[in-house]
Amino acid sequence: MTEKPPPGRFSGAVVMVTGGAQGIGRGIAEAFHAAGATVVVADLDAAHPARAEAVRLDVRDPASVTAAFEQITSRYGGLDTLVNCAGIYPNTSLLDLSLAEWDEVYAVNVRGVMLTSQAFARASGRWAGGRRIVNVSSGAARSARVGAAHYCSSKAAVEMLTKVLALELAPSGITVNAVAPGLIEVPATAALTPEYVATLVAGQPVHRMGTPAEIARACLFLADPDSSFVTGSVFDVDGGFLAGTTLPPS
Ligand SMILES: NC(=O)c1ccc[n+]([C@@H]2O[C@H](COP(=O)([O-])OP(=O)(O)OC[C@H]3O[C@@H](n4cnc5c(N)ncnc54)[C@H](O)[C@@H]3O)[C@@H](O)[C@H]2O)c1
Numbered sequence: 112m113t114e115k116p117p118p119g120r121f122s123g124a125v126v127m128v129t130g131g132a133q134g135i136g137r138g139i140a141e142a143f144h145a146a147g148a149t150v151v152v153a154d155l156d157a158a159h160p161a162r163a164e165a166v167r168l169d170v171r172d173p174a175s176v177t178a179a180f181e182q183i184t185s186r187y188g189g190l191d192t193l194v195n196c197a198g199i200y201p202n203t204s205l206l207d208l209s210l211a212e213w214d215e216v217y218a219v220n221v222r223g224v225m226l227t228s229q230a231f232a233r234a235s236g237r238w239a240g241g242r243r244i245v246n247v248s249s250g251a252a253r254s255a256r257v258g259a260a261h262y263c264s265s266k267a268a269v270e271m272l273t274k275v276l277a278l279e280l281a282p283s284g285i286t287v288n289a290v291a292p293g294l295i296e297v298p299a300t301a302a303l304t305p306e307y308v309a310t311l312v313a314g315q316p317v318h319r320m321g322t323p324a325e326i327a328r329a330c331l332f333l334a335d336p337d338s339s340f341v342t343g344s345v346f347d348v349d350g351g352f353l354a355g356t357t358l359p360p361s
Contacts, residue, residue: 114162119147120335124238125187129170129227130197131163132156134297135247138323139194139330146331151183151190153227154197170197170223180230189237192334195224195269196247200299202258213261220265224272228287232280240336244280246273246289247326250349253291266291270345277343286342288333293349296320314358316351 116122126143130136131152144150144162153168168179184190199219203212228244236242251259252266270289277287294300294311300320303311312318329348332338347353 116144116147116149116162119145121146121148121240121331124148124191124240124334125151125183125189126192126194126334127151127153127183127190127227127231128163128194128196129153129168129223130247131194132158132165134299135292135295135323135326136194136196139196139247139327142324142327142331143192143194143334148192149187153179153183168197168227170195170227171218173226176226176230180227180234184234187237189235190231191236191238191240192243192245193227193231194245194247194330194334195227197223198247198249200249200251200259200262203261204258205260208260216261216265217268220262221268221272224269228272228276232276232283232285241339242283242285243334243338244273244276244285244287245330245333246270246287247330248273248289248291248345250291250293250347250352252345254353273345274343281342286333286339288338288341288343289345290326290329290333291345291347291349291353292321292326293347293352294320295326296322312350314356315349316354316357319350321348321350 126148128140131140132154140150150163152163152165166179169175248269249266251263252270273289
């Protein structure tokens with residue numbers, strides 16, 4: 112199951128990717144493995160890239176977070192990078208939104224990031240390259256969309272959490288940054304019709320969806336020893352979506 116990573120830039124580093132069983136997180140896990148890291152996929156779902164170790168983790172649940180971090184740090188002697196990618200994004204308009212759905216989105220997307228970051232900060236690292244937290248936010252943090260009051264506001268919270276944690280964890284030598292993807296090809300977005308996708312990306316400078324590998328490259332940059340002076344930042348990887356629209360004036 113677990114295969115030794117090839118030698119690379121991240122050789123010796125232990126990287127945990129929450130939500131790494133599929134979608135963007137899976138792409139991030141594969142990229143860190145290819146760059147030489149020992150990768151732990153921490154997810155509700157037991158599926159995971161063949162060459163990573165899997166640990167069952169429910170980011171909503173403090174006991175689950177504690178158990179997963181104890182398991183990994185006792186096995187590897189430390190944890191160097193945490194990528195907080197687990198997230199959910201249901202669509203429901205305000206008038207139909209239940210309190211349970213609102214709380215669920217916040218439990219996964221916000222409380223989850225807080226709990227895993229806290230556990231990570233309390234653990235120690237073992238790699239000379241430095242310790243990093245990379246949060247996966249979304250363009251939705253700063254571009255409102257219909258039916259996503261809970262999701263958009265939860266990702267705005269993730270971006271502010273990123274900045275506060277950057278301040279608090281700098282003395283511990285931990286940098287904290289976020290990557291904000293635009294529309295990315297994952298199993299959920301594969302269900303969108305080509306016409307709908309074309310409409311969504313029509314005004315975006317790069318007229319296509321991105322890939323998990325493109326998000327992964329930004330995560331690798333933020334986890335790299337060379338990014339040691341970058342903290343509290345949000346890196347938009349969105350084909351220019353947040354830059355503005357290329358649609359001509361009517
Ligand atoms: N796909 C996109 O277009 C897009 C765009 C912007 C941001 N994002 C963000 O990227 C991240 C990944 O999205 P995706 O599209 O790959 O989603 P996905 O549904 O394909 O994958 C999400 C993963 O998170 C896991 N997960 C869900 N709840 C969990 C929990 N409580 N504990 C642990 N793991 C849990 C799931 O099992 C799954 O493996 C999310 O934070 C999402 O908000 C996605």
